[in-house]
Amino acid sequence: MLRLCALSSGSSGNALFIESEETRILVDAGISARELTKRLACLGVKPYELSGILITHEHSDHIRGLQVFTKKNQIPVYCTSHTWKFLAVQGVSEICRRVIDSDGSFSVGDLEIEAFPTPHDAADPVGYCVTWQNSKIGIATDLGYIPEYLREKFRQSQMIFLEANHDVPTLLGGKYPHFLKKRILGNLGHLSNDTAAELLAELAGESLQAIVLGHLSRNNNTPEMALSTVQKKLANHCKKADNIAIHVCRHGELGEIISI
Ligand SMILES: [Zn+2]
Ligand SMILES: [Zn+2]
Numbered sequence: 001m002l003r004l005c006a007l008s009s010g011s012s013g014n015a016l017f018i019e020s021e022e023t024r025i026l027v028d029a030g031i032s033a034r035e036l037t038k039r040l041a042c043l044g045v046k047p048y049e050l051s052g053i054l055i056t057h058e059h060s061d062h063i064r065g066l067q068v069f070t071k072k073n074q075i076p077v078y079c080t081s082h083t084w085k086f087l088a089v090q091g092v093s094e095i096c097r098r099v100i101d102s103d104g105s106f107s108v109g110d111l112e113i114e115a116f117p118t119p120h121d122a123a124d125p126v127g128y129c130v131t132w133q134n135s136k137i138g139i140a141t142d143l144g145y146i147p148e149y150l151r152e153k154f155r156q157s158q159m160i161f162l163e164a165n166h167d168v169p170t171l172l173g174g175k176y177p178h179f180l181k182k183r184i185l186g187n188l189g190h191l192s193n194d195t196a197a198e199l200l201a202e203l204a205g206e207s208l209q210a211i212v213l214g215h216l217s218r219n220n221n222t223p224e225m226a227l228s229t230v231q232k233k234l235a236n237h238c239k240k241a242d243n244i245a246i247h248v249c250r251h252g253e254l255g256e257i258i259s260i
Helices: 033-042 066-073 081-089 148-154 168-173 178-185 193-203 223-237
Strands: 003-008 015-019 024-027 052-054 077-079 097-099 105-108 111-117 126-132 135-140 159-163 210-214 245-248 257-259
Touching (some): 003 159, 015 033, 024 126, 052 066, 111 148, 148 193, 159 193
Parallel strands (some): 024 052, 135 159, 159 210, 210 245
Antiparallel strands (some): 015 024, 111 126, 126 135
């Protein structure tokens, strides 16, 4: 069994906890070390029990707590060489460095990990598929659009953790300055509820059991809007939509534990 819990999701900080029977990892460490430790404790997990931290990219909402957290616990940090340069500047210890290819595979304990590039305005951003035996979780946040290869990567996933960043009319009608709206909507920005829903509807007929919507904007989205957009799309495109559990991460809050 694979379990996932969003310790925090959204622009104020991103960190996912994933565990198999034997291995525990984080994807990103974007909240303070103190908060990471506290939220892991809520799950009964000690920092030293983690076998690795996979980093998606160097934006502060994904690495905020990394330096302090790994200094205390010396947990291996997996990231691309371009991303590492930024982490080194932040003072993350060389001892923790584990360089990966942006389209490579590697294992952490009994977890098989596959990285893939994501279109985002960072040095070398990636998403991940995490597989344990026959269970697979696909994870992609911070992406401006859905590249064709992502559909293939996510096929046969039992769980997908996908960004549903904003509701387009809310963003366009909101107070953000023009340049910021353009950045978010651009090809290297963030995924809208509609675009996320389209991909999920395409993948829903297969092995998918659980969807987790994450990285919601505090200002341009609500959990209710993200949920209803995805629910509607799934209901229209997939006969088995009722069999798929849809979870939404509330901005910055500790999420529920979801198992596949
Ligand atoms: Zn980012
Ligand atoms: Zn982000």
